Amino acid sequence: MEKERKPKNIFVQGPISPEKIAQSIANHAIKTDIGGHSIFLGQIRADEKPEGKVIAIDYTAYEEMALEKAFEIREAIFAKYPLTCMHIYHSLGEIKVGEICLFVFTSSKHRKAAMEACDELVERIKAELPVWGREILDTEGHVWKVNT
Amino acid sequence: MEKERKPKNIFVQGPISPEKIAQSIANHAIKTDIGGHSIFLGQIRADEKPEGKVIAIDYTAYEEMALEKAFEIREAIFAKYPLTCMHIYHSLGEIKVGEICLFVFTSSKHRKAAMEACDELVERIKAELPVWGREILDTEGHVWKVNT
Amino acid sequence: MPDVIQIKAFGMIAEAIGSDSLEIENPGTSLALKKQLEAQFPGLKSMKFSLAVDKKMIQEDTDISQGKEIALLPPFSGG
Amino acid sequence: MPDVIQIKAFGMIAEAIGSDSLEIENPGTSLALKKQLEAQFPGLKSMKFSLAVDKKMIQEDTDISQGKEIALLPPFSGG
Numbered sequence: 001m002e003k004e005r006k007p008k009n010i011f012v013q014g015p016i017s018p019e020k021i022a023q024s025i026a027n028h029a030i031k032t033d034i035g036g037h038s039i040f041l042g043q044i045r046a047d048e049k050p051e052g053k054v055i056a057i058d059y060t061a062y063e064e065m066a067l068e069k070a071f072e073i074r075e076a077i078f079a080k081y082p083l084t085c086m087h088i089y090h091s092l093g094e095i096k097v098g099e100i101c102l103f104v105f106t107s108s109k110h111r112k113a114a115m116e117a118c119d120e121l122v123e124r125i126k127a128e129l130p131v132w133g134r135e136i137l138d139t140e141g142h143v144w145k146v147n148t
Numbered sequence: 149m150e151k152e153r154k155p156k157n158i159f160v161q162g163p164i165s166p167e168k169i170a171q172s173i174a175n176h177a178i179k180t181d182i183g184g185h186s187i188f189l190g191q192i193r194a195d196e197k198p199e200g201k202v203i204a205i206d207y208t209a210y211e212e213m214a215l216e217k218a219f220e221i222r223e224a225i226f227a228k229y230p231l232t233c234m235h236i237y238h239s240l241g242e243i244k245v246g247e248i249c250l251f252v253f254t255s256s257k258h259r260k261a262a263m264e265a266c267d268e269l270v271e272r273i274k275a276e277l278p279v280w281g282r283e284i285l286d287t288e289g290h291v292w293k294v295n296t
Numbered sequence: 297m298p299d300v301i302q303i304k305a306f307g308m309i310a311e312a313i314g315s316d317s318l319e320i321e322n323p324g325t326s327l328a329l330k331k332q333l334e335a336q337f338p339g340l341k342s343m344k345f346s347l348a349v350d351k352k353m354i355q356e357d358t359d360i361s362q363g364k365e366i367a368l369l370p371p372f373s374g375g
Numbered sequence: 376m377p378d379v380i381q382i383k384a385f386g387m388i389a390e391a392i393g394s395d396s397l398e399i400e401n402p403g404t405s406l407a408l409k410k411q412l413e414a415q416f417p418g419l420k421s422m423k424f425s426l427a428v429d430k431k432m433i434q435e436d437t438d439i440s441q442g443k444e445i446a447l448l449p450p451f452s453g454g
Contacts, residue, residue: 018169018170018171018173018174019170021166021169021170021173022166022167022169022170023166025166025169025189025248026166028191028246029191029246029247030246031246032192032193032194032245032246033193033194034191034193035190035191035192035193036188036189036190036191037187037188037189037191038186038187038188038189039185039186039187039188039189040184040185040186040187040259040262040263041173041184041185041186041187042183042184042259042454043176043177043182043183043184043185043255044180045180045181045182045183045257046180046181059453060385060386061385061453062383062385062427062430062446062448064430065427065430065446066453068430090453090454097180098176098177098178098179098180099177100173101454102453102454107191109193110296111188111190111270114188115188115266115267115270118263119263122259122263122454125453125454126451126453126454127451128451129451129453130385130427130446130448130451130453131451131452131453131454132385132386132387132449132451132452132453133452133453134386144386144387144449144452145452146450146452147450147451147452147453147454148258190375207374208306208307209306209374210304210306210348210351210367210369212351213348213351213367216351238374238375249375250374250375270375273374273375274372274373274374274375275372276372277372277374278306278348278367278369278372278374279372279373279374279375280306280307280308280370280372280373280374281373281374282307292307292308292370292373293373294371294373295371295372295373295374295375
């Protein structure tokens with residue numbers, strides 16, 4: 001199986017559907033050197049803020065820079081862990097509470113590499129990609145999301 | 149949201165389908181206190197053994213004991229991490245290469261708890277559940293799976 | 297009336313014994329049971345397995361009373 | 376012909392400026408640019424943001440030559 005090392009778009013308009021996740025999993029059935037898949041999903045939470053309750057997050061990005069950075073992160077993670085596959089999808093636009101906005105998917109022969117790579121990818125995506133979430137409140141105001 | 153703390157069956161006859169995984173993810177959209185899901189999937193690998201190539205694994209279990217143990221593990225992980233949900237599914241019977249035999253799914257408000265709980269669950273499931281894999285070879289022989 | 301116990305066997309132990317269950321006269325303790333099984337099925341001598349009594353793995357020599365559920369468990373390989 | 380640069384703005388910085396792009400006379404360096412923006416948009420003084428030049432975050436004061444792509448980036452909050 002070849003590692004997919006060409007730069008590719010990670011952005012998806014709107015929420016990531018469970019069906020898309022299922023399709024992505026199903027696509028790996030032919031890769032019979034895979035023993036473990038690790039998946040992380042980010043879901044929009046109905047947080048209570050002093051200004052109101054979050055009902056959605058509107059994501060924007062500096063897309064060209066984010067794709068360059070995502071490619072750099074991808075290369076670094078492939079160099080560090082013996083992975084078979086790696087997929088990253090991040091939503092843009094308005095994503096409602098309960099919907100999925102981030103889908104990170106790593107696969108490897110043995111489970112440890114997939115798990116560790118997935119954790120590290122999620123940390124790096126949150127810290128290093130120029131993406132911003134505007135939390136839309138039920139009071140019709142908004143606050144800017146802060147990553148901790 | 150209530151933690152689901154009643155003993156439940158973790159065993160599934162045959163492979164775990166991507167559609168089942170999608171359905172399980174979709175079921176969590178109503179739980180708007182969830183911010184992150186961590187999923188591990190075990191997939192059957194076409195390992196080359198001295199005796200032949202693996203084409204399937206036939207899983208059997210001491211089911212009553214495994215369910216008691218799974219419940220004990222579940223309680224311990226719920227006590228250790230602030231999780232919203234936890235799901236464990238393990239296949240029984242013959243699972244072909246490329247098919248999924250283990251589905252572990254944890255959800256929490258913040259990502260770290262889901263990720264760490266998922267990793268620990270997978271380790272404990274592999275080490276502590278009385279389940280056995282008979283690796284069926286293309287030479288019509290078989291070898292017993294060994295967990296490392 | 298002899299004290300007979302029912303034993304479940306799994307995985308490669310069931311394969312070595314040729315059955316997933318057997319009935320033997322109760323030797324009284326888990327260590328004695330293990331020895332008796334190895335005498336009856338010499339193939340078991342080279343195989344690693346644990347005993348569970350009433351669905352709990354036992355580490356030390358344990359009395360086996362009638363009505364207990366005994367199981368022979370080779371190393372686990374789930375997942 | 377004045378040396379004019381195009382600036383992209385994102386997130387709460389775009390909101391504070393009231394636009395996701397602006398054109399200003401090139402002050403020559405990134406530090407000078409930051410000062411000039413804060414003079415023009417006093418709201419920025421209390422906000423944390425970084426500069427990217429040609430899609431790379433810059434840490435130190437950097438010369439800005441014509442044709443460079445400048446962006447104002449508030450703290451990231453993806454995921």
